[in-house]
Amino acid sequence: MTTASGVRSMHGGNVAIIGAAETTGLGVLPEMSMVQLHADAARNALADAGLTAADIDGIATAGPLPMEVSHYLGITPTWVDGTMVGGCSFMLHVRHAAAAIAAGAATTVLVTHGESGRSRVGMNRYGAMSTETVSGQFEVPYGAMMPYATFTVPALRFLHERGMSRTDLAEVVVAQREWALDSPRAFRRKPVTTDEVLNDSPPVAYPFTRDMCCVVTDGGGALVVTSAERAADLPASGRAVYLLGSGEAAESPVMSQMTDVDTFGGFRSSSAEAFRSAGLTHRDIDHLMCYDAFAHVPLYMLEDLGFVGRGESGAFVASGATRPGGSLPMNTNGGGLSYTHTGMYSMFAMQEAIRQLRGEAAAQVPDIRTSFVQGVGMYFAASASLIFGKEAP
Amino acid sequence: MAGGASPTPTPDTRPFWEAAIQERLAIQQCQSCSRYYFYPRDHCPYCSSGDVEWRDVSGSGRLLSYVINYRPLPPADPKEPQVIALVQLDEGPRMLTNIVGSPADPDSLPLDAPVTACFEPRGDWKLPVFRLAGAR
Numbered sequence: 001m002t003t004a005s006g007v008r009s010m011h012g013g014n015v016a017i018i019g020a021a022e023t024t025g026l027g028v029l030p031e032m033s034m035v036q037l038h039a040d041a042a043r044n045a046l047a048d049a050g051l052t053a054a055d056i057d058g059i060a061t062a063g064p065l066p067m068e069v070s071h072y073l074g075i076t077p078t079w080v081d082g083t084m085v086g087g088c089s090f091m092l093h094v095r096h097a098a099a100a101i102a103a104g105a106a107t108t109v110l111v112t113h114g115e116s117g118r119s120r121v122g123m124n125r126y127g128a129m130s131t132e133t134v135s136g137q138f139e140v141p142y143g144a145m146m147p148y149a150t151f152t153v154p155a156l157r158f159l160h161e162r163g164m165s166r167t168d169l170a171e172v173v174v175a176q177r178e179w180a181l182d183s184p185r186a187f188r189r190k191p192v193t194t195d196e197v198l199n200d201s202p203p204v205a206y207p208f209t210r211d212m213c214c215v216v217t218d219g220g221g222a223l224v225v226t227s228a229e230r231a232a233d234l235p236a237s238g239r240a241v242y243l244l245g246s247g248e249a250a251e252s253p254v255m256s257q258m259t260d261v262d263t264f265g266g267f268r269s270s271s272a273e274a275f276r277s278a279g280l281t282h283r284d285i286d287h288l289m290c291y292d293a294f295a296h297v298p299l300y301m302l303e304d305l306g307f308v309g310r311g312e313s314g315a316f317v318a319s320g321a322t323r324p325g326g327s328l329p330m331n332t333n334g335g336g337l338s339y340t341h342t343g344m345y346s347m348f349a350m351q352e353a354i355r356q357l358r359g360e361a362a363a364q365v366p367d368i369r370t371s372f373v374q375g376v377g378m379y380f381a382a383s384a385s386l387i388f389g390k391e392a393p
Numbered sequence: 394m395a396g397g398a399s400p401t402p403t404p405d406t407r408p409f410w411e412a413a414i415q416e417r418l419a420i421q422q423c424q425s426c427s428r429y430y431f432y433p434r435d436h437c438p439y440c441s442s443g444d445v446e447w448r449d450v451s452g453s454g455r456l457l458s459y460v461i462n463y464r465p466l467p468p469a470d471p472k473e474p475q476v477i478a479l480v481q482l483d484e485g486p487r488m489l490t491n492i493v494g495s496p497a498d499p500d501s502l503p504l505d506a507p508v509t510a511c512f513e514p515r516g517d518w519k520l521p522v523f524r525l526a527g528a529r
Binding site: 131203208 | 397398399400401402403406410431432457458459460461462463464465466469475477478479487488489490491499504515520522
């Protein structure tokens with residue numbers, strides 16, 4: 001499809017987020033099962049949109065099967081997306097839903113996330129550790145099991161190639177913690193210094209200390225996606241946020257086989273497609289969310305997305321550019337490192353982008369008109385990029 | 394390095410593990426484009442040719458990156474830090490592995506250090522791991 005600007009894009013039509021909400025509680029929720037978290041977030045998002053379950057004809061989720069969520073909510077969908085590529089899956093769902101809506105295959109799609117990542121209540125075992133898969137044979141026997149001992153492995157090379165150091169990782173933590181101070185729902189809210197992050201926080205997997213690793217929480221979020229035309233007729237139309245561009249990419253299922261160790265091709269290609277399909281450039285972006293399971297990931301993203309040049313990410317963060325008052329406010333909820341991280345964080349990155357565009361964020365940045373959300377799936381395995389805007393394209 | 398999970402070979406990977414049990418590092422080379430590749434597959438990921446052969450390789454490479462994991466999970470010993478590393482083989486492919494025979498200390502593990510393969514019993518199989526050239 002071709003947009004008014006003559007740019008080809010996958011979704012090819014004007015699509016809006018008309019409902020967006022997180023779970024009522026966030027953090028430690030042992031009283032709720034995984035599917036309850038999905039349903040709580042879904043009901044909050046529907047209420048936010050002024051809609052009910054009866055208005056939904058499309059469902060998308062990852063973690064559980066889509067029908068585990070739709071049936072629980074009493075929805076009988078005629079459009080289903082169970083794309084599962086790791087933590088950025090929900091961003092692919094938004095992109096796919098937009099294409100389906102533009103093509104007339106669905107009218108109103110509910111995208112849900114819920115995970116009892118900390119309390120482990122009602123979690124399924126679809127992803128149980130195998131010793132027979134590629135990962136099971138060639139990574140798991142070496143101890144590359146938990147994210148902190150796998151996703152982190154390329155980081156030393158990234159730093160080494162650029163003459164950077166562990167201090168650059170610590171700067172990411174400090175910058176994002178500053179945003180979390182204003183966020184009552186953030187899991188980590190105590191101010192920190194680089195010295196504390198490097199020397200007082202317990203070592204987890206050198207070069208990473210605990211503060212350089214995401215929090216582990218329970219929670220969820222949901223989005224309601226529909227056409228801009230339909231959104232205009234809904235009570236919540238004044239708070240609609242629009243999808244301006246999007247991209248997705250996938251590479252290796254195992255971290256060790258990513259094409260390059262210190263740059264991720266998935267970030268480069270999906271972000272380029274998001275910019276291209278939106279018809280926007282870096283200078284048009286007011287706000288950035290970078291999925292930060294660990295402190296090195298935003299550094300990769302800043303460079304691979306082209307917001308800074310190769311080797312400039314550390315100095316850029318250390319300069320304060322991503323902090324409150326900086327030129328490129330990044331991870332303004334505190335990110336996975338401080339706000340929340342249930343296991344599949346991208347839903348929360350999108351929620352914060354939408355809050356900022358609606359002017360409803362805890363640490364609100366003035367005059368936000370565009371937000372770029374960059375996600376990662378598994379350990380540099382998949383990538384998703386979305387650009388949201390306050391006004392319809 | 395104290396134990397860990399044992400691999401379960403599959404039809405496409407069995408020659409790798411059968412070589413390892415004889416303390417040989419064997420990977421595949423495409424006979425059409427000549428490139429070596431890893432992990433095992435019955436076709437070349439670069440040119441899609443099905444004409445591929447198993448080759449014993451030198452076991453020499455360099456240390457590309459690593460973490461020192463202070464929180465190993467069972468069946469590994471939770472008290473013994475693991476060096477989980479990326480090694481680039483001289484033939485080109487990259488493998489995830491462990492570095493053994495050196496202290497689990499950044500000063501003992503300089504990036505780009507030459508490494509050589511050795512083998513560690515693991516269940517019914519042997520696991521290729523690496524040591525710094527010169528380390529015992």
